[in-house]
Amino acid sequence: MTEAGNLAGLREAAPSQAELDRRDTEKSQKIDVSVFSVSGSISMDLQTFLQQFVNALSLGSLYALIAIGYTMVYGILRLINFAHGDIFMIGGYLAFYGVGIFAMPWWLSACLAIALTTVFGVGLERAAYRPLRDSPRISIMISAIGASFLIENLAIVLFDARPKAFPVPGLFAANHVVGGIHVASVSLIIPLVTAVLLAILLWIVHRTRTGMAMRAVSTDIEAARLMAVDVDRIVSVTFAIGSALAAIGGILFALKYPRLEPLMGIMPGMKCFIAAVVGGIGSIGGAVLGGLLLGLIELMTIAFLPELTGYKDAFAFILLIAVLLFKPTGLLGRNQGEKV
Amino acid sequence: MKTLPLLASAFTAVSLSLVSAVAPAADAKAIKIGVFEPLTGANGAGGAEEVDGIKLANKLYPEVLGAKVELVIVDNKSDKVEAANAATVLTQREKVNAVLGSWGSSLSMAGGPIFAEARIPAVAVSATNPMVTRGNDWYFRVCFLDPFQGTVGATYAFNALKARKVAIIREISNDYSVGLAKFFVDEFVKLTGDPKSVVATSDYNTGDQDFTAQLTNIKKFEPDAIFAPGNYTESALIVKQARALGIKAPFLGGDTWDMEEFLQVGGAAVEGVVISTFFANDVPINKTSEAFLKAYRDEYRKEPSAFSALGYDGYLVILDAIRRANSAEPQKIREALTQTRDFEGSAGSITINAERNADKAAVLKTVKGGKFVFLTTVKPQ
Numbered sequence: 217m218t219e220a221g222n223l224a225g226l227r228e229a230a231p232s233q234a235e236l237d238r239r240d241t242e243k244s245q246k247i248d249v250s251v252f253s254v255s256g257s258i259s260m261d262l263q264t265f266l267q268q269f270v271n272a273l274s275l276g277s278l279y280a281l282i283a284i285g286y287t288m289v290y291g292i293l294r295l296i297n298f299a300h301g302d303i304f305m306i307g308g309y310l311a312f313y314g315v316g317i318f319a320m321p322w323w324l325s326a327c328l329a330i331a332l333t334t335v336f337g338v339g340l341e342r343a344a345y346r347p348l349r350d351s352p353r354i355s356i357m358i359s360a361i362g363a364s365f366l367i368e369n370l371a372i373v374l375f376d377a378r379p380k381a382f383p384v385p386g387l388f389a390a391n392h393v394v395g396g397i398h399v400a401s402v403s404l405i406i407p408l409v410t411a412v413l414l415a416i417l418l419w420i421v422h423r424t425r426t427g428m429a430m431r432a433v434s435t436d437i438e439a440a441r442l443m444a445v446d447v448d449r450i451v452s453v454t455f456a457i458g459s460a461l462a463a464i465g466g467i468l469f470a471l472k473y474p475r476l477e478p479l480m481g482i483m484p485g486m487k488c489f490i491a492a493v494v495g496g497i498g499s500i501g502g503a504v505l506g507g508l509l510l511g512l513i514e515l516m517t518i519a520f521l522p523e524l525t526g527y528k529d530a531f532a533f534i535l536l537i538a539v540l541l542f543k544p545t546g547l548l549g550r551n552q553g554e555k556v
Numbered sequence: 557m558k559t560l561p562l563l564a565s566a567f568t569a570v571s572l573s574l575v576s577a578v579a580p581a582a583d584a585k586a587i588k589i590g591v592f593e594p595l596t597g598a599n600g601a602g603g604a605e606e607v608d609g610i611k612l613a614n615k616l617y618p619e620v621l622g623a624k625v626e627l628v629i630v631d632n633k634s635d636k637v638e639a640a641n642a643a644t645v646l647t648q649r650e651k652v653n654a655v656l657g658s659w660g661s662s663l664s665m666a667g668g669p670i671f672a673e674a675r676i677p678a679v680a681v682s683a684t685n686p687m688v689t690r691g692n693d694w695y696f697r698v699c700f701l702d703p704f705q706g707t708v709g710a711t712y713a714f715n716a717l718k719a720r721k722v723a724i725i726r727e728i729s730n731d732y733s734v735g736l737a738k739f740f741v742d743e744f745v746k747l748t749g750d751p752k753s754v755v756a757t758s759d760y761n762t763g764d765q766d767f768t769a770q771l772t773n774i775k776k777f778e779p780d781a782i783f784a785p786g787n788y789t790e791s792a793l794i795v796k797q798a799r800a801l802g803i804k805a806p807f808l809g810g811d812t813w814d815m816e817e818f819l820q821v822g823g824a825a826v827e828g829v830v831i832s833t834f835f836a837n838d839v840p841i842n843k844t845s846e847a848f849l850k851a852y853r854d855e856y857r858k859e860p861s862a863f864s865a866l867g868y869d870g871y872l873v874i875l876d877a878i879r880r881a882n883s884a885e886p887q888k889i890r891e892a893l894t895q896t897r898d899f900e901g902s903a904g905s906i907t908i909n910a911e912r913n914a915d916k917a918a919v920l921k922t923v924k925g926g927k928f929v930f931l932t933t934v935k936p937q
Contacts, residue, residue: 264776267801271768377600379789381820391800398802473765474796475789475821479597483763518758518769525759525770526728 263396268519274403276511277410278472282465282488283495283503284417285458291434291498292454294353298360299340300462301485302367305478307333307463308382308470309375315383322385330463337459338452346448371478382474402471409468413461414504421500426453434498483529490536496549505547510535586626587884589614589874590652592642592667592678593659597634598762598787601817602659602863606681609867610656612848612855617871620878628652634762636666643667647674653884654679654877656870659863661685661732668692677877677890681870682811682834682863685735689912696893698870698906699811699834700916700936702732706739708832708918708934709783709808714747717806717830719780721755725770725794727786728759736785736810755779760794762787767794771801778805785810792822799825806830814862819926827926832918835862835903836930844872848902862903862919869901 282304289297310332314325344363348356388402421427432440433450441447469484470476487510495506510532517528524531539546591610593603607629614627628650632639639658646652647670655671655678658664664683671678672694680688680697684705689695713719722744727733741754755777758770771794774782782805784794795807807829814833819826837859840846848868852860876899877892878884896908906914920931 264772267772268769271766271772275766275768372596377596378604379601379817379821381817381823384823391802393802398800400800469765473793474823475765475793477598477600477789515766515769519773522758522770522773526761529761 265519266395267397268515270397270399270403272512272515273508274399274406274472274511275515276508277407278465278469278507279484279488279491279510280504280507281406281410281413281461281468282484283491283507284414284500285461285465286489286492287495287497287500287503288454288458290492291500292430292451293345293349293356295345295356295360296489297345297458298357298485299344299364299367300458301481301483301488302364302371303333303337303340303459303481304462304466304469304485305371305476305481306336306367307459307466308476308480309371310463311467311470312380312382312476316380322383326467329467330460333463333466334456334460337455337462340459341451341455346451368479368482375476375478377478379475379477382470382476384471384474388471400472402468406468406472409464410504413464414500417457417461417500420457426450430454487529487532490532492546494535494539494546496546499546499548499550502546502548509547586624587620587878588626588628588650588652589871590646590650590655590657590676591627591629592632592639592646592655592657592663593629594634594639594663595629595631598789599634599660599663601815602682602788602812603631603634603657605815605861605863606657606659606867606870608856609852609860609864609869610681610871612852612864613868613871613875615855616851617875620875621882621884623884625875632658632663632667634660634663636662639663639666640670643670647671647676652676653886654874654889656867656874657681658683660730661688661735662730664688664695665731668695671695675890676886677874677893679870679874679893681866683732684811685732686913687731687735693912694890696873696908696912698873698901698914699866699903700918701913702736702810703739704936705810705832705918706736706741707743708920709736709810710740710743710747711934712830712832712920713781713783713808714744717781717808719806720748720750721753721777721779723756723758723774723777723779723782723805724754725758725760725767725774725782725784725786727762727790729762730786732810732812733786737783740783740785760786760790762790764790765793767797768801771798771803774798775801775803781806781808783808786812788813788815788818789821792818792820792826795822795829796825811862814921814928816858816861819923819928822923823926826923828923830920830922830931831928832920832934833862834916834919835865836919836921836928837861837865838930841904842900842902844869844900845902845904865901865903869903869906872901873899873906 285300289295307329310329311325314320314328315322344359345356348359390401392399429445429450432445433447437447491506491510492503495502513531514528517531518525591607593607594600595603618625630642630645632642646655655676659682661683664680665688672692678695682699684699684702686701689697713722724737726737745751756774758774760767784791791809791813809831811833813831840849877889881888881892899906904916909915915936917933917935919933921928922931
């Protein structure tokens with residue numbers, strides 16, 4: 217079969233009579249099947265729909281996890297942390313290097329990556345945001361954009377621009393078939409992790425002293441400071457939680473889509489920002505709702521309007537514009553009024 | 557204290573501009589070959605492969621007509637707008653004598669009009685879309701074209717895989733993918749005689765990572781084979797997610813899959829996929845090929861991809877043209893390039909035809925044991 221031109225020669229051969237007969241019988245069989253299996257085709261469609269729903273739920277929970285980080289930082293500082301997507305990327309790479317270079321077991325590597333990313337996020341706040349806290353809001357926003365570019369380009373230099381394959385442990389790669397619906401373990405684990413983290417986060421915010429202080433700072437930084445709340449510490453804690461969530465998101469993302477590249481944080485970062493705004497920026501429940509909604513819209517666009525697939529990202533932005541026009545506070549956001 | 561970083565950055569900016577002002581003057585007599593490739597972004601690895609081959613050729617053959625050949629490498633960032641900027645840098649600021657590249661037909665097409673306007677000949681290394689050279693007297697290429705590649709894929713699906721229903725997955729923002737898919741479909745419909753033999757067509761965008769919705773749609777139609785030309789990492793994720801969704805149909809791809817990253821990201825899921833490409837590293841086809849394989853393995857301590865081989869060939873073709881023209885003037889290099897006949901490249905003999913394209917054979921490979929393995933060669937008719 218290694219002879220040159222063999223295939224080209226075969227191409228000339230017209231289908232034989234036997235082949236044509238086979239195709240005819242096949243066709244007629246197909247017709248029979250379609251006549252007698254109307255109910256079958258309905259259940260098949262339901263199955264396809266459920267499969268799409270499961271796909272969307274998994275993607276949406278991932279968005280939700282990252283959107284929480286945006287919303288928390290905004291809630292406390294009224295700052296959109298544009299570098300959030302890049303922190304997410306750093307989390308993925310650190311986990312990759314832990315497993316790939318230092319040959320750690322995946323769970324140790326993941327824990328270390330989350331810890332280091334948290335330190336990185338807190339350090340970023342100290343270096344790029346804290347010195348500007350009393351400056352006009354636009355300065356700190358520009359600083360955030362600058363930090364984002366800096367991290368992306370540093371990553372290109374340090375990690376190399378060539379995409380890397382993330383090693384997926386067997387536990388996450390396993391496949392399950394339930395009622396004809398195929399789900400990879402990681403797609404089941406993501407919504408679970410998001411739910412557990414959401415519960416922990418809500419507990420911290422509503423049941424602990426730190427959480428109470430966070431809510432106080434979020435309502436009014438100056439008043440909180442006068443009430444002897446250590447604002448710097450609370451901001452650091454917020455960044456720590458946000459960065460840890462971004463790192464977990466980054467690692468889960470890399471487990472689901474095992475391809476790392478320095479610019480991988482940009483698009484998910486953008487979409488999760490949209491998710492946070494749609495849900496009502498500053499509201500944790502809103503971020504989760506927005507993330508799920510975005511995942512659902514994205515995959516359902518492809519599922520039901522396949523010819524518009526090329527525009528699926530545009531739908532996310534259209535959603536953002538629509539929400540900003542008709543309900544600027546987002547679905548679950550409260551109207552807080554502009555602070556002077 | 558706060559002025560220190562500012563001062564430091566101002567100093568860096570000044571010293572950088574000094575460096576760039578001085579450097580070209582020192583090598584005023586060198587012949588400059590612009591290397592127009594994506595080094596970052598979605599196509600970064602592909603561009604890097606071509607640059608590896610070009611650098612190797614430059615190292616082995618650093619001189620022509622007694623002058624040193626200097627490579628001017630610019631990054632077109634896998635982006636059409638950035639590609640136009642990079643092309644302008646090569647033609648306006650660097651004033652190169654000829655250009656090599658780019659990986660990605662879209663990127664080459666973005667640079668094409670700029671090279672033509674500056675009257676500088678460009679040689680595409682692996683851009684396979686017909687539009688790259690059509691109507692542009694200054695663009696050449698050393699690889700085969702997609703109409704041929706599409707025929708090779710469709711014939712393999714019909715004859716070897718006995719496929720009668722196929723599904724197509726296109727990277728909609730990539731001219732290469734859309735074009736190649738069209739040529740595949742045209743040929744496949746001709747072979748089956750049934751326009752409905754293409755049961756589903758799905759699209760995605762460059763950089764996407766979730767393809768489950770498209771694949772779930774395709775699964776309903778139970779195709780015998782899936783043709784999914786597109787970028788290597790997205791494609792690896794597509795095959796992976798397809799297998800996770802329980803799709804068992806064989807996958808076919810084009811030359812862009814011929815990358816180490818495709819195997820790494822795809823892992824066990826890409827076993828058995830079949831691709832059409834330019835070159836196989838397990839069977840040297842001529843002396844240049846043998847020399848290239850040896851030099852590449854010595855230099856980089858890894859196996860070369862087809863793109864490195866074509867990058868190597870592109871450089872040699874330009875050098876050969878300069879030698880025959882006995883001049884490094886862009887206009888004369890262009891004339892000599894049109895006269896290239898039976899040039900022995902590492903990825904096969906190159907004859908530039910009247911359309912400035914190379915007539916070349918295609919190689920079919922499959923993935924076996926985590927490696928690309930030679931399947932067969934298909935010659936153009």
